[in-house]
Amino acid sequence: MSRSAMSFHHPDSSGPALVHSRRDRELAVSHWLLSAAPDLDEARAQWAETGIALLRCGGVFTAVRIEADIVQAAAGTEDPERIGAYLEHCLQGGPVCIDTSSRRYYVLVPASTSRLPQWVGRVVPGAECLGPGCFLGVPPPQRTEPDVSRSYWCVPMDGPGALCSPYAVSQLVAYGSYQRRAQECLKAEADGHG
Numbered sequence: 001m002s003r004s005a006m007s008f009h010h011p012d013s014s015g016p017a018l019v020h021s022r023r024d025r026e027l028a029v030s031h032w033l034l035s036a037a038p039d040l041d042e043a044r045a046q047w048a049e050t051g052i053a054l055l056r057c058g059g060v061f062t063a064v065r066i067e068a069d070i071v072q073a074a075a076g077t078e079d080p081e082r083i084g085a086y087l088e089h090c091l092q093g094g095p096v097c098i099d100t101s102s103r104r105y106y107v108l109v110p111a112s113t114s115r116l117p118q119w120v121g122r123v124v125p126g127a128e129c130l131g132p133g134c135f136l137g138v139p140p141p142q143r144t145e146p147d148v149s150r151s152y153w154c155v156p157m158d159g160p161g162a163l164c165s166p167y168a169v170s171q172l173v174a175y176g177s178y179q180r181r182a183q184e185c186l187k188a189e190a191d192g193h194g
Contacts, residue, residue: 026141026142036059047139054138062110066172092165094109094163096155109165113169116145143158
């Protein structure tokens with residue numbers, strides 16, 4: 001048996017369960033993500049050189065791009081660690097990366113999301129579904145620390161194909177937008193009485 005996987009017997013199962021190391025999961029996720037690359041060798045080189053590979057949306061996944069102020073309003077904080085924990089909870093562990101220079105979060109969802117009524121032909125202020133014809137700069141799966149580069153996974157992908165529920169993402173955007181508007185109204189009211 002390899003050093004990266006262990007076998008153990010669970011009392012409620014009929015056979016051994018295989019537990020994979022984080023490195024094995026990251027490798028599997030890398031292969032899965034790279035299946036969305038127009039050129040596999042070029043994408044690998046991009047990860048090695050810049051830390052971001054350009055991947056095609058609309059095939060194995062698509063992404064919902066959300067402005068940071070909506071996510072921060074929903075989470076009730078600007079602290080990256082607390083936001084990551086909030087997103088992991090409300091999106092049930094689905095993968096989210098952030099581009100800190102553009103201040104945008106990218107939530108990976110099934111490719112069919114771009115055809116759902118809440119995204120088709122509808123403009124949601126501060127959020128957009130990137131479907132077929134769009135490309136996304138994606139960091140490698142092991143990049144999970146905010147101080148390492150401008151783009152990292154604040155909620156890492158748990159395994160190949162483990163994506164966020166598009167309905168949970170819609171709720172996050174709706175709640176964050178509501179909270180942002182409420183904060184803007186309170187600020188305007190405070191400024192008007194100041």
